[in-house]
Amino acid sequence: MWRWFHRLGSPRWFYQTSGRWLPWLAVLTLALLVIGTLWGLAFAPEDARQGNSFRIIYIHVPVSFLALAGYYVMAVAGAVNLIWRIKLADMVMTAAAPLGAALTFLALFTGAIWGKPTWGTYWVWDARITSMLVLLFLYLGVVVLRNSFSGRDTAGKACAILALVGTVNIPIIYKSVDWWFTLHQPATIKLSGAPSMHPDMFKPLLVMILAYYCFYALVLILNTRTEILHRERRTAWVNDLAVSELAVTELTSNEQ
Amino acid sequence: MNIQFDGFYFESLAEFFAMGGHATYVWGAYGVALVVMVWLVVRPLLRRASILNELRQNLKKRQHSLYEESR
Numbered sequence: 035m036w037r038w039f040h041r042l043g044s045p046r047w048f049y050q051t052s053g054r055w056l057p058w059l060a061v062l063t064l065a066l067l068v069i070g071t072l073w074g075l076a077f078a079p080e081d082a083r084q085g086n087s088f089r090i091i092y093i094h095v096p097v098s099f100l101a102l103a104g105y106y107v108m109a110v111a112g113a114v115n116l117i118w119r120i121k122l123a124d125m126v127m128t129a130a131a132p133l134g135a136a137l138t139f140l141a142l143f144t145g146a147i148w149g150k151p152t153w154g155t156y157w158v159w160d161a162r163i164t165s166m167l168v169l170l171f172l173y174l175g176v177v178v179l180r181n182s183f184s185g186r187d188t189a190g191k192a193c194a195i196l197a198l199v200g201t202v203n204i205p206i207i208y209k210s211v212d213w214w215f216t217l218h219q220p221a222t223i224k225l226s227g228a229p230s231m232h233p234d235m236f237k238p239l240l241v242m243i244l245a246y247y248c249f250y251a252l253v254l255i256l257n258t259r260t261e262i263l264h265r266e267r268r269t270a271w272v273n274d275l276a277v278s279e280l281a282v283t284e285l286t287s288n289e290q
Numbered sequence: 291m292n293i294q295f296d297g298f299y300f301e302s303l304a305e306f307f308a309m310g311g312h313a314t315y316v317w318g319a320y321g322v323a324l325v326v327m328v329w330l331v332v333r334p335l336l337r338r339a340s341i342l343n344e345l346r347q348n349l350k351k352r353q354h355s356l357y358e359e360s361r
Contacts, residue, residue, distance in 0.1 A: 075320070076306060077297050086309040090319045097323070136326055144319045151315050249327065256334040263341045276345040 043120040045262040046271055052255050063252050066245035073238035081235070090148040092239060096246035098141040101169060102207060104134035104250060108176065109201050112194030122258075124190040125265065127197070128180060129257030133250070135173035142166055161210035162218035165203055172200040186265075 074092035081088035108130035114123035145163065146156040157163070176193045183189035211218050231239070266272045300306040309316040 071320070075316075077299055079299055080310065085312055087312040087315045089309070089316050093319060093323045133330060136330055140323055140326055143322055147315050147319045151312055253330045253334070256331065260334040260338045260341070263338060267341060267345060273345055273349060276342040277349065279342060280346055 043118075043122050045122050045125065045266055046269075048122055049259055049262050052259060056252075056255060059248060059252050059255070063245060063248040066241060066248055070238055070241035070245045074242060078235050078238050079232070084152050087148055087151045088235075090144050092242045094141060094144040094148060095239060096243045097137045097144065098166070099243060100246050100250045101134060101138040101141045101166070102204060103247075104130055104137060104254075105169065105172070105197075105201070105204060107254070108134060108173075109194075109197040112190075112197040115190055116194045116198075121265075122262075124186075124194075125261040126254070126258050127176075127190070127193060128261050129254055131173055131176040131180065131193075133253050133257060135170060135177060137250070138166060138170040138173055142170065160218050161213065162207065165207045165210050168203050169200075169207065172197070172203060175200075 070092065075089055078089070078092075080086050108127050111123045111127040111130060114120055115127060142163070145166075149158075150156050176197055179193050179196055180189050183192060263272055263275075298306075307313060307317075
């Protein structure tokens with residue numbers, strides 16, 4: 035058990051194992067995204083009240099889910115690094131911050147575009163929207179904080195603490211639609227009870243949610259692998275990798 | 291043009307692109323999402339290539355200086 039734990043924390047082991055899974059994950063992600071997008075855009079019926087602009091939810095809802103789930107990933111990775119000093123956890127945290135920021139931006143952006151024809155405005159200082167904006171600033175804060183330290187350990191600790199303090203915002207985002215019933219509608223999908231949506235509209239949404247979970251995992255792994263290469267660039271195995279990859283590209287270009 | 295798929299919601303491709311008058315909103319949201327997602331995937335791949343390239347150049351330099359020293 036401890037040996038497994040130790041191996042899991044080894045960046046080199048992570049790099050090699052994830053490399054084997056990556057092509058499959060990439061194919062699965064692309065397939066789900068294409069199916070879900072086509073289904074949602076072209077085959078799902080339009081909403082009786084919102085018309086076709088409702089189709090934006092096939093992006094808006096999944097990216098919002100992942101913007102929140104990504105914050106857990108970042109905060110938990112930060113905590114693991116703080117408590118057990120596992121370097122890989124710090125690399126995952128570094129990988130999660132810009133990804134989370136991009137997804138939160140997309141959630142806000144698609145929400146604003148959807149809001150114009152539906153609510154008649156791009157932006158309101160509604161509780162849900164404001165707390166999502168705070169989430170964006172938390173992600174960006176971690177990115178900026180990371181770059182402002184020269185020492186890697188200090189940067190990791192500071193970012194982990196900021197991320198952990200910021201988790202206060204997460205339940206506020208979840209509950210905002212119930213606590214302050216302003217403009218943003220309550221959750222469409224609940225764990226308990228049936229969704230308040232027609233199955234023809236709901237099924238493509240499920241595909242898109244699955245697709246975005248895969249997409250999140252894919253980009254998180256890509257970012258973590260790059261971070262591993264960057265931090266371990268002075269080790270023998272990364273240098274061997276650089277040389278062997280050059281050999282492969284030279285071989286293939288000679289064949290042509 | 292008249293293409294019919296089973297279950298295709300719109301009457302024609304033109305209507306599909308028009309999105310019932312909400313074309314700007316729908317295609318705008320999907321377009322921006324596509325750009326951001328492509329950027330998210332391409333960014334680590336480019337950074338990876340530049341890290342490995344730099345390592346190869348350093349190795350070449352080191353090999354060269356070793357060769358010079360041995361002469």
